[in-house]
Amino acid sequence: GEEVAQTPKHLVRGEGQKAKLYCAPIKGHSYVFWYQQVLKNEFKFLISFQNENVFDETGMPKERFSAKCLPNSPCSLEIQATKLEDSAVYFCASSPTGAQPQHFGDGTRLSIL
Amino acid sequence: AQSVSQHNHHVILSEAASLELGCNYSYGGTVNLFWYVQYPGQHLQLLLKYFSGDPLVKGIKGFEAEFIKSKFSFNLRKPSVQWSDTAEYFCAVNVRTSGTYKYIFGTGTRLKVLA
Numbered sequence: 001g002e003e004v005a006q007t008p009k010h011l012v013r014g015e016g017q018k019a020k021l022y023c024a025p026i027k028g029h030s031y032v033f034w035y036q037q038v039l040k041n042e043f044k045f046l047i048s049f050q051n052e053n054v055f056d057e058t059g060m061p062k063e064r065f066s067a068k069c070l071p072n073s074p075c076s077l078e079i080q081a082t083k084l085e086d087s088a089v090y091f092c093a094s095s096p097t098g099a100q101p102q103h104f105g106d107g108t109r110l111s112i113l
Numbered sequence: 114a115q116s117v118s119q120h121n122h123h124v125i126l127s128e129a130a131s132l133e134l135g136c137n138y139s140y141g142g143t144v145n146l147f148w149y150v151q152y153p154g155q156h157l158q159l160l161l162k163y164f165s166g167d168p169l170v171k172g173i174k175g176f177e178a179e180f181i182k183s184k185f186s187f188n189l190r191k192p193s194v195q196w197s198d199t200a201e202y203f204c205a206v207n208v209r210t211s212g213t214y215k216y217i218f219g220t221g222t223r224l225k226v227l228a
Contacts (some may be wrong), residue, residue, distance in 0.1 A: 020201030043203070043218040056213040072224065091156065099145055099164075099207055104157040 002026060003107035006092050007074075013082050021108045022074040025094030031055065032075050033095070033102060034067060038088040048088075049075065049111045050098070079110075087112045115140040117206050119219035126194050127227050134189040134222050136178075136204030145207040148178055150190040151221075152200045159201075163187065174198070197228045 005024040025032050034046040045059040049069040060067070064082075069075040079086055089109050093102035098109045118137045126132060132166060135195045138144065146163040161172025168180040204219040 031214070032188045035218075040164060042220040045216065045218075046211075086147050093157075099209070101147055102157075102216065103159075104149075106156045 004092055004094050004103050005074075006018045006090075006105035006108050008108060009106065010109045010111070012113060014113050015084060016064070016081055017108055019079045019082050019112075020087070021077045021090050021092075021110070023077070023092030023094075023105060024074040025092070026103055029094035029096050029103070031095040031098050031102075032069055033093045034075075034077050035093065036088045037091060038085075041089065046077070048098075055098070080108075082112045084112050086110060114137075115208055115210070116164075117204055117214065117217050117219040119222050121222045122220070123225070125225045125227065128160045128196055129193045131189040131225075132189070132224070134196070134202055134204075134224070136187045136219060138185050138187070138204075138206045138217070140185075140206065140208050142208060142210070146178070146180060147205040148172065148176070148187070148189050148209070149203045149205060151203065153227050157203065159217055160189070163215045176221065193199065194226050196226050199222060199226045200224060207224045 007022045032049045046066050047057045047060045048055040048093045052069045064080045067077045077100040089106045090108040092105045116139050120135045138174045146158040149157040151190045163170045167217050201221045203221045203225050206217050
C-alpha cells in the first residue's frame with residue numbers, strides 16, 4: 001500500500017500482560033523502523049529492519065521487547081510482561097533505503113493499566 | 114554520541130508572524146537532515162529534507178530551512194505563519210555509522226499560532 005499501516009490504533013493491557021503491535025510498511029520499502037514516543041516527547045528509536053533482517057537494535061530493551069519482520073507478513077513488535085512505563089505511542093516508519101526520509105504510520109497508543 | 118538539539122520547546126506566535134525554529138546536531142560526518150511536522154492527533158509528516166547541494170531548501174506549506182555546516186545547524190523558517198501551522202515540529206538527522214543508518218530526532222518544538 002501507499003501508507004504505513006499500524007494496528008491496532010489503541011491497545012489496553014493490564015500490567016504483566018503481553019502486547020503485540022503490527023506494522024505493514026509501504027510496498028517496496030526495504031527498511032522498517034520502530035519508535036516509542038512517551039507523553040508527546042521525543043521519539044526513542046527502538047529497532048530497525050532491512051527486509052527481514054535486524055539492521056540496528058541498539059534501542060531495544062532486550063529483556064521484554066522483541067520484533068520481527070517476516071516475508072509476506074506485517075512486521076510486529078511484542079512486549080512481554082508489560083510495565084506501566086511501557087505506556088506510549090509506538091510509531092512504525094518505513095523507507096525505501098536507510099538514508100531516505102521515513103514515512104510514518106499513525107501509531108499505536110498502548111496503555112498499560 | 115550523536116544528538117539533535119531543539120532549543121525552543123514551546124513557541125507561541127500570532128498569525129502572520131515570522132517563525133524560526135532552531136536545530137543543532139552533533140556529528141562530524143556526512144548527514145542528511147529533515148524536518149517533520151506532527152499535527153494534533155496525526156502521524157509525522159515530512160516537511161523538507163536536505164541531502165546535498167543548495168543549503169537553502171524549500172519544503173511544503175511555505176516552510177524552508179537552511180543548512181549551515183559550520184554551525185551544525187538546520188533551522189526551520191516560515192515568513193508568515195497561519196493558525197493551521199499549530200503543531201509539533203521535529204528536526205531529525207540521518208547518519209551512517211558502523212555500517213548502519215541511524216535516525217536521531219530532536220525533542221520537538223510545540224508551536225501554537227494564535228488566530
